[in-house]
Amino acid sequence: MTGLLVPSGRLRWLTSDRSARYTARALAVIGWQIAGLLSERIPTPLGTMHFLVDEALSGELWVHLSWTLRRAAVALSTVLVLGVLIGWAMGRWWRMGAYFRDVVTILLALPAFIWALLAAMWWGFSEVGPLVVPVLAATPMLIASTYEGAKAVPKPLLDMSSSYQVPPARTFRWLVLPAMAPYIFAGFRYAVLAGWGALSLVEFFASNWGAGYRAAFWYDAGNFDGLMGWGVVEIVVILAIDRLVLERLARHSRRWQVGTERW
Amino acid sequence: MAQLIADHVHKAYPPRSSGQTEVQALNDFSFEASGHTFVCLVGPSGCGKSTFLNLVSGVERPTSGSVAVQGESGRARIGYVFQDPRLLPWRTIIDNMTYVHDDGDRKSRRRKCMSYLDMVDLAHTADMYPGQLSGGMRQRIGIARALSIEPDLLLMDEPFSHLDAITARGLRTELQELWQATGATVLFVTHDVNEAVQLSDRILMMNKGGTLFADIPITLPRPRLQTDRAVVTQQADVLALFEQMRLEPVAAT
Numbered sequence: 001m002t003g004l005l006v007p008s009g010r011l012r013w014l015t016s017d018r019s020a021r022y023t024a025r026a027l028a029v030i031g032w033q034i035a036g037l038l039s040e041r042i043p044t045p046l047g048t049m050h051f052l053v054d055e056a057l058s059g060e061l062w063v064h065l066s067w068t069l070r071r072a073a074v075a076l077s078t079v080l081v082l083g084v085l086i087g088w089a090m091g092r093w094w095r096m097g098a099y100f101r102d103v104v105t106i107l108l109a110l111p112a113f114i115w116a117l118l119a120a121m122w123w124g125f126s127e128v129g130p131l132v133v134p135v136l137a138a139t140p141m142l143i144a145s146t147y148e149g150a151k152a153v154p155k156p157l158l159d160m161s162s163s164y165q166v167p168p169a170r171t172f173r174w175l176v177l178p179a180m181a182p183y184i185f186a187g188f189r190y191a192v193l194a195g196w197g198a199l200s201l202v203e204f205f206a207s208n209w210g211a212g213y214r215a216a217f218w219y220d221a222g223n224f225d226g227l228m229g230w231g232v233v234e235i236v237v238i239l240a241i242d243r244l245v246l247e248r249l250a251r252h253s254r255r256w257q258v259g260t261e262r263w
Numbered sequence: 264m265a266q267l268i269a270d271h272v273h274k275a276y277p278p279r280s281s282g283q284t285e286v287q288a289l290n291d292f293s294f295e296a297s298g299h300t301f302v303c304l305v306g307p308s309g310c311g312k313s314t315f316l317n318l319v320s321g322v323e324r325p326t327s328g329s330v331a332v333q334g335e336s337g338r339a340r341i342g343y344v345f346q347d348p349r350l351l352p353w354r355t356i357i358d359n360m361t362y363v364h365d366d367g368d369r370k371s372r373r374r375k376c377m378s379y380l381d382m383v384d385l386a387h388t389a390d391m392y393p394g395q396l397s398g399g400m401r402q403r404i405g406i407a408r409a410l411s412i413e414p415d416l417l418l419m420d421e422p423f424s425h426l427d428a429i430t431a432r433g434l435r436t437e438l439q440e441l442w443q444a445t446g447a448t449v450l451f452v453t454h455d456v457n458e459a460v461q462l463s464d465r466i467l468m469m470n471k472g473g474t475l476f477a478d479i480p481i482t483l484p485r486p487r488l489q490t491d492r493a494v495v496t497q498q499a500d501v502l503a504l505f506e507q508m509r510l511e512p513v514a515a516t
Contacts, residue, residue, distance in 0.1 A: 160349040163320035163341065164363035164412070174362055178353045256353040256392045 043228035051225040052232070060214065065233060067209040068199065071127075075134035076195050082135070083142025083191060084184055088176065090143070091150020100143070107140040112198035120206035130210065133202040138195030145187025149180030178253070185250040189242060196238050265332055265339045265415035265448045266297040267319065272328035274314055274473070288314040289325070289473040296465070301442060301449045303459035305501075306469030306476075307509075312452040314473075316343070316418045319450065334415035342409030342447070344419040348401040350393040350408075356380070357389040360408050379411035380404075382441065399430035403437075410441060417442075419451040423458070432489060435461060439486055456505065460498045461487045468501075468508060476508045 013019050029045050036044030055061040090097040115136050119129030153176055161171045177184075203212025211230050218226025274289040288311040296302050304312045317323040318330045320343050332339040350359045360376035367375070380386045383403040393401055402422060409417055423431035439462065442449055453459050459466050460481060468477040479501060483493050 163343040
């Protein structure tokens with residue numbers, strides 16, 4: 001028996017992994033376009049693209065997207081600081097761990113839309129909700145992950161630092177943070193997704209600016225391409241942040257592991 | 264050069280679960296060492312040798328009694344070479360060296376560390392990561408790091424036990440030369456009697472109960488080799504004492 005026919009030369013790309021991925025994407029878009037033709041209530045890729053071009057040309061895309069990005073930057077920076085500090089403290093001092101463990105579990109279980117609705121009731125359409133809700137929704141995720149990282153900081157290295165009387169601030173920067181880094185990056189990537197989703201919700205319910213607000217605007221107007229268009233914008237932005245920033249940072253933090261043992 | 268005084272030191276670890284009793288690691292352990300002396304702590308596993316080094320370095324505290332270390336100019340500088348070299352795997356070798364330094368600016372710290380790396384013939388590894396080096400090279404980095412702080416007291420906890428015999432033999436010879444170039448007091452833990460006789464001026468023999476069984480002076484001329492007739496003869500004497508210790512009941516505490 002001979003094996004399967006394998007294309008050679010120029011045709012080899014047809015069976016490559018990249019070709020499979022692009023084919024899957026193209027088929028998804030074609031399937032989506034066909035589904036859109038079945039009902040007026042289903043947005044189509046062409047309609048969505050058309051809408052986004054119009055939104056960009058009118059300037060609304062950049063104004064609202066910049067509002068969302070600004071809020072996300074402030075909220076996610078706060079998440080990073082709070083999540084790392086609380087998670088580390090929980091792993092470092094068992095009393096802190098005992099105190100926060102249940103609180104974190106409860107916060108993790110609370111859906112983001114509850115926070116979004118509460119924010120609407122508490123702070124109305126002010127700037128407080130879009131800054132606080134992503135922090136409340138995303139921080140527990142980073143805390144839980146950093147907590148595991150803090151428990152995994154190698155004690156022999158801590159003892160070595162202590163025997164050489166290395167100042168605590170340097171021990172934290174040179175030893176504790178890098179040891180926790182894989183846990184922090186893993187947790188932060190999920191926290192960014194959770195925070196981004198929570199920000200969209202709070203903008204949808206309780207804001208006059210931002211991508212979420214714009215999606216709500218077109219939802220109220222019954223424009224399905226508009227609603228889908230802003231959904232696509234949110235996805236593209238978060239994918240870009242994840243692939244271009246977070247994934248590269250995570251890889252950079254693991255560069256010492258390439259071809260080496262851990263410790 | 265340091266002065267080390269251990270005065271009636273007790274160290275016990277609390278039980279880990281309700282069914283267990285506390286673990287007695289050291290019991291009424293006293294001794295003094297000072298000057299340019301090489302002291303080896305020898306004894307069976309679990310006799311408290313490593314615990315004692317941790318007490319001296321300040322990583323742990325005694326349950327009772329005291330351990331005092333005095334340097335030439337007040338507080339003693341203590342270098343510590345561990346069983347495994349305990350290097351930060353995500354930092355380069357030169358960063359691992361400067362990590363434990365607190366004096367001078369960044370440039371002078373780096374220069375000083377480079378000179379000690381050069382002393383152990385590993386200057387070319389400065390920008391490499393620990394995972395890229397062999398076990399023997401990492402251990403030499405550990406020794407260079409400890410020496411680079413110019414310690415009054417150098418603690419060494421079975422530093423060659425994880426290495427193959429040939430590498431360990433080379434490092435023992437190298438260590439003798441390095442130590443003779445410094446003025447440090449060395450406290451070296453091992454359970455290899457031959458290694459203890461080759462390296463030390465004094466052997467402190469500890470028994471299972473964490474007490475001092477014998478304090479044996481070694482006055483052989485240096486440099487010594489593992490295979491020197493005098494080293495082998497003295498080793499036989501120390502081993503005989505070991506056997507005597509093994510047969511004697513450990514005092515109840």
